[in-house]
Amino acid sequence: MLLADGETVARYHAHVLRRGPDECWWWTGGLTDTAHGTFRAVSLPGRTRRGTVPAHLFGYRLANGPDSLPPGLVVRHTCDEPPCQNPAHWLAGTRGDNNRDAASRRRLAGHALADVRGAVGRARAVQAAIAAARPEDLDAAIAAALAAGNPSGAHQDALF
Numbered sequence: 009m010l011l012a013d014g015e016t017v018a019r020y021h022a023h024v025l026r027r028g029p030d031e032c033w034w035w036t037g038g039l040t041d042t043a044h045g046t047f048r049a050v051s052l053p054g055r056t057r058r059g060t061v062p063a064h065l066f067g068y069r070l071a072n073g074p075d076s077l078p079p080g081l082v083v084r085h086t087c088d089e090p091p092c093q094n095p096a097h098w099l100a101g102t103r104g105d106n107n108r109d110a111a112s113r114r115r116l117a118g119h120a121l122a123d124v125r126g127a128v129g130r131a132r133a134v135q136a137a138i139a140a141a142r143p144e145d146l147d148a149a150i151a152a153a154l155a156a157g158n159p160s161g162a163h164q165d166a167l168f
């Protein structure tokens with residue numbers, strides 16, 4: 009069982025920037041084209057199989073148990089930040105729930121879903137800020153990286 013493999017679990021945690029209980033915990037590893045984290049959970053010597061899984065699915069099962077996600081359900085991000093690994097920001101739900109929430113929130117000014125860089129551009133900007141910031145400047149660097157995607161602030165919804 010991969011979730012019981014201490015080395016794999018430690019490697020997962022090494023890619024998560026843990027912050028306060030209410031804040032987003034940013035994934036610092038690879039990203040999919042939907043800005044979700046990718047995590048190599050399977051490592052088989054001599055095989056070419058990469059064994060990557062979505063990082064938030066690995067983390068969800070790690071936090072809630074290996075059988076915690078019923079078939080047909082997806083892990084939703086209540087914060088709308090796909091790379092986020094804070095278990096408090098995850099909710100199991102249907103794809104329909106997910107799409108409905110996204111549709112209602114993407115017009116909100118300054119919202120993650122309204123980022124002009126798109127989800128991947130936003131996630132990469134946060135990762136670059138994390139990599140470049142001194143520890144004492146981390147919160148400000150992340151906040152600036154997030155804000156940069158919504159340059160017109162309250163007037164953002166005029167684009168839609």
Ligand SMILES: [Zn+2]
Nearest residue numbers: 032087092097
């Ligand atoms: Zn979050």
